[in-house]
Amino acid sequence: MSELDMSQYLGIFLDEAGEQLQQLDEAIVKLEQTPDDLDLLNTIFRAAHTLKGSSASMGFNRLATLTHRMESVLDLLRQGKLAVSREIIDILLASLDKLRVLKDSIAAGNGDEGELGDIVARLEAVLAGEAGASPRDKVPGSETLTLDDIEQNVIRAAQVKGFQAYEIRVQLEEGCQMKAARAYLVFNNLKEAGEVIKSVPHTQDLEAEKFEDTFTLAFVSREDADTLANIVKSISEIKNVTVRPISLDEDRLVAAEVSALEQENGSLAARAKANSKASEQRITQTVRVDVQRLENLMNLVGELVIDRTRLAEVGNGLKARLGNEELLETLEEVSLHIGRITSDLQEEIMKARMFPIDQVFNRFPRMVRDLARKAGKEIDFIIEGRETELDRTVIEEIGDPLIHLLRNAIDHGIEAPEARLKAGKPRHGTVRLRAFHQENQIVITVEDDGAGMDPEKIKARAVAKGLISREAAARLGHREALDLIFLPGLSTSEKVTDVSGRGVGMDIVRNHIEKINGTIDIRTTPGKGTCFTIKLPLTLAINRSLLVQVGGRVYAFPLANVVEIIDITPADIQHVHRQQVVVVRGRVLPLIYLGQALGLARAMPAGENYAVVIVGLAEKQIGFIVDNLIGEQEIVIKSLGNFIGKIPGIAGATIMGDGSVALILDVRSLVDNLGVEASRELAS
Template identity: 35%
Template sequence: MEGVTQNPMLIDPEMKEIVDSFLLETKEILENLNVDLMELEKRPDDLDLLNQIFRSFHTIKGTSGFLGLEKLPEVTHKCEDILNKLRRGEAKLNSNIMDGILLGYDVIKELMFKIENDKNEDVDVENVINVLTGLLKNLGEANLPEEQIQQSNQIENKEQKEIKTDATTVVSNEKNNATKLASSPDTRKTDNTIRVDVERLDALLNIASELVLGRNRLTQVNSQFALEYENTNIAKDLADATKQIDLMTTELQLVVMKLRMIKIGKVFNRFPRVVRDMCKELEKEVELKIYGEDTEVDKNLIEEINDPLVHLIRNAIDHGIEKPDVRESKGKNRKGTVILSAEHEGNNIVIKIEDDGKGIDPEVIKEKAISKGFITAEKAKELTKQEAYNLIFHPGFSTAEVVTNVSGRGVGMDVVKTNVAKLRGTISIESEVDKGTRIILRLPLTLAIISGMIVKACNQTLVIPLHSVIEVIRVNKNQIETVRGREVINLRDSILPIVGLEELLDNAENGHKKDSDWQYIVEVGIAEKRFGIKVDNLIGQQEVVIKSLGNYLGKIDGIAGSTIMGDGTVVIILDINELFNKLEKKLNA
């Protein structure tokens, strides 16, 4: 960075391993601290928790000091001093003290970002040092005699001797321990985990994906071979070998997928802090309950779902939970409740965000949509309750009366919908006025290998991602009606628009229609939307590997990628989200 000098120790090649280890360990400590600090506010008298938090700050201070850092040890030392007062009973935790510690925590995170990315500490820490010093003065730190401060530090050093503050000592001790263990006749496994670079896992997943394609090809060859050489020994041997390869490939795929799995608590544990900060800003009282934090999802998914969940949690508190006095007047508890939960459901993960707030009034939503010009008053009267809820996902929609730091800018739910759709997931809303709202996200567990429905349409074989398929319907062609120039069917008292793939994919071929009185329709859904795709034949269901179309073809609207079938042919995988967008444009044209 121009004008800012990099820390020599951070860029020294010989120190790289120690620096990388420091960054990794400190980020883990900060993740745990985020959870512990929120727990401390609930249990301020828990001495074990206080000591644990103190040790976390102390460890960061020691290791950062060894690396020649200055600002990071300074901030952590001040936080440590305050925590020392609390754990010795010389002060009682209150909101101001917690605000100060959290401010220190935020600045430490900011410093860590600069250290990792820019190899320097170019962060202004004057304000946080002043705040923490002021807190210490209020706690009587400034009035302690020098002898008592020295004595206090000696006690602290004695208590904390188990914390290794010198990285070279850590390395030396680890080597000595390893030697002792290796020479010991009773060697026991001291640690059953190892750190693996994500790129290596990605490479392993890619190989497993290719193996799935090979398995599919072998299965196809085996089927053809069995027809020609039925009841021969070689046909039986090939069938047995195929079954074994099929079983092993499935097992390998599951193992590789599990290697990439991370507990969703990694994301969920960030939200107690989000809720705390919002409650202070909006003068509301909210209890956040978290369930299913041990539910595991793919690492790539973890990185993508954070932003949608932030929007949904903030919306639940801002739009859902009422002010304490309003809740009391309704006969509710002054403190609102927001529940964040996750669970597995087949090959999907289901995340729910529930609140016991004011709920969503469909009529209010309709009025706002009319005033914004999104729909006409006539159209609003035709909308069902669910369709009214779905207006929330319209870009620019907001029910906030006043624009604040939290909401009212017309961004939020449309961003959530877009992000969820990118992850090939769905989102739905359930609500009851004055009872609360529940938002349900359904997301695939992995983004590399998907289950697909193989269909024939437009004279070609296509794959429809199974997570987007709601059901397959076989209807008589007489049941297909035309409304405003668009084909629809009446499905259980609701109107489902249907469309041919030749129209969606701009394929001029219309010769694929068969001389039959029956039509297969695959009902698909993304987020809150539904429509039916007309297909000629249903071939079956199969796990497929998504491959990009490459730089030559680039991104094509409506196509997520391609895969290789068992007979070696390349078929396209439909992007249902893009097809929805194309259909909407056609309908609104």
């Protein structure tokens, strides 16, 4: 098949290669924790075998070569001839990093260009028994002979012609001065009796005398084992010779052949057989869709939602004027039907945009492992709620904040093993990443059982950095002191490392989360640990909001920020430090008129009763007084665009049923721009 023909499959190859590399990354990190899990080893081997086959079929030889070497090492692990160790895991993960570099080069249009460096040599050293072997494997004469698919096929073809395959293990006398010459004589004397298929160590290493005193050959011959042993024993300085028949693992060969056939022909039957773990599971068909198409569909559905609301408004208006006319009843019926269809269509499109959060979480085990090793800490990393789904736009934004939180948990939170033992804790620290649904939100927690955070220490660091005054720090409560870690330039680390200590990171975390209308809260106990809780909307395109009226204009509070709604009278309003407050169930709640917060009015209008919308940001709560409550409604969020720019307190806009525009409030920005010190003090 020509290169032009193969190019049409490049996109599919890159997608599948990315999935296989991620699967290998996760599984290899897990293998270090459960080295005796044979099923996991088989999963890793199959992923590497599939990647090797698809790479070779696409003509990416470097990618195929490196994956082939990895596959050989994995095969030794599967057969129990090589022990899982930290060194082996390091080599396999380094191989994955190189494979990603080659894949990125292919995606950039450069093919799998680039040197493989020393990674192939490191893998060859493992195969030769020079690295990563258990002490049992290191004893003289115990080098492992493994055969790849090509070598096995050669042996099979020879057996069809009447040849027998043997493993010949040769051990030289101790103190042999010319090991390379003895090895050459073995090869030379055997060439009349058959053919050498493979040598361990490699023939180049034998010539350079890069071996101890033992080497092993895969040999095909029509002679019997005793004859071959006598041929080798006739050479001087040979201490011992072992010749035994090679018995190929037929089950494994059949599996490899099925996998290769599946790659070549795309056999649906083979795929169904491999994927059907339970016969009662329903088989689903999937298709890859350009993300931009989903974006366009979501925008169109958003327009339908707006028009559905407008159609209902028009119908209600006509009914109020003309009464129950027959045509109006028909219009109402059609309007309701369109409303139901639009809702169903909206739900299906939203589901199509939903992805398991595992797509974000699956990159973290490797990162945590590497950071823990670099920091000299021992960490058990636990992930829960991988199947929790959220909108792809939220998934794209949440990755960086979680990386910063995990890095801080490892660098700041978890103590060194010796310090944990002194404190009466287990040597291994625990970092737990969890995701779950809560009403119409996604909740993500990052929790550790480390040293926790001391609010007084945080305040002292903020004062030392000049971020707040000593007087302001003294007025801060426990919760507000913890919020100081989100200030740019603040770090509680005593020294700067390549992980943390420069005072950047936590401010980025909050900015990213607020950008997607989320909130973050901190709960910590010194000496016990810290838990960060992130709350996110399910989607950024369509949201449920509370509509209110102020000064004749309509505004929308995102329901994620609304705690409750109360009615108060002027007599209920009190003043503390020139700040209006109201006591709600024993708690002092700061009050502010929404029109005043938006700069629309200097004071709230007189009235007998006031509607108060209580909003919450983590543990902070503030009451906004509004003129009227309109009700809860599903709104389509529209950006204000670059021409208008970012307006403090406004997150976007939406189109109402009557065609008018309502502004969506940015609660965090509103609270931060109030500029009332008393409100901050009382809100904790």
